[in-house]
Amino acid sequence: MLNPQIANYIGLAAGGLTTASYIPQVLRILRQRSAKDISVWMFLALVTGLLLWAVYGVLIHSFPVIITNIISLLLAAAVIVLKKKYG
C-alpha cells in the first residue's frame, strides 16, 4: 500500500456516507408514518450482513470497517422496527 493514512481517510469517508445514508430513510419513515414501499427482507439481510462485515473488520484489523458497520447495523435495525410499527 502506498499510503495507509490515505486509505484510512477514504475508508472513513466511505463508512461515514454509507452509515449516514440510513438517517434520511429513518427520518422519512417517521415523517410519512409509512414504510409500505420498504422491503423488510432488504433490511433483514442488511443487518445480518453488516454484523458479518463488523466481524470481518475485526479479523483484518480495519477500524473503519468495524465502527461504521456497527453504527449502520443499529440504524438498519431501526428501519426494521419502524417498518413493523408503520407497515
Add this chain to the structure above:
Amino acid sequence: MLNPQIANYIGLAAGGLTTASYIPQVLRILRQRSAKDISVWMFLALVTGLLLWAVYGVLIHSFPVIITNIISLLLAAAVIVLKKKYG
C-alpha cells in the same frame, strides 16, 4: 491475523448478504410500481459511499470489499432509477 482464509470467507459472506439485500428492494418497487416511502437521499449517499468503499478495497487489497461494493453500487443505482420512474 490467525487465519486469513477464514477472514476472506466471512468477508465474502458479509458482502454477499449486504449486496443481495438490494435485490428484494428492487423487486418490491417493480411489483408495487411505487417507491414513495424510499428516501432518494439514502440511495444517493449509498452510491457515493459504496464507490469510496470500492476505492478503499483497492487500497487495502481486499477482494471482498472491492467486488461486493461494485455490485451493491449498481443495485443501489437501480433503486434511484426506479424511484425516479415510480416516484
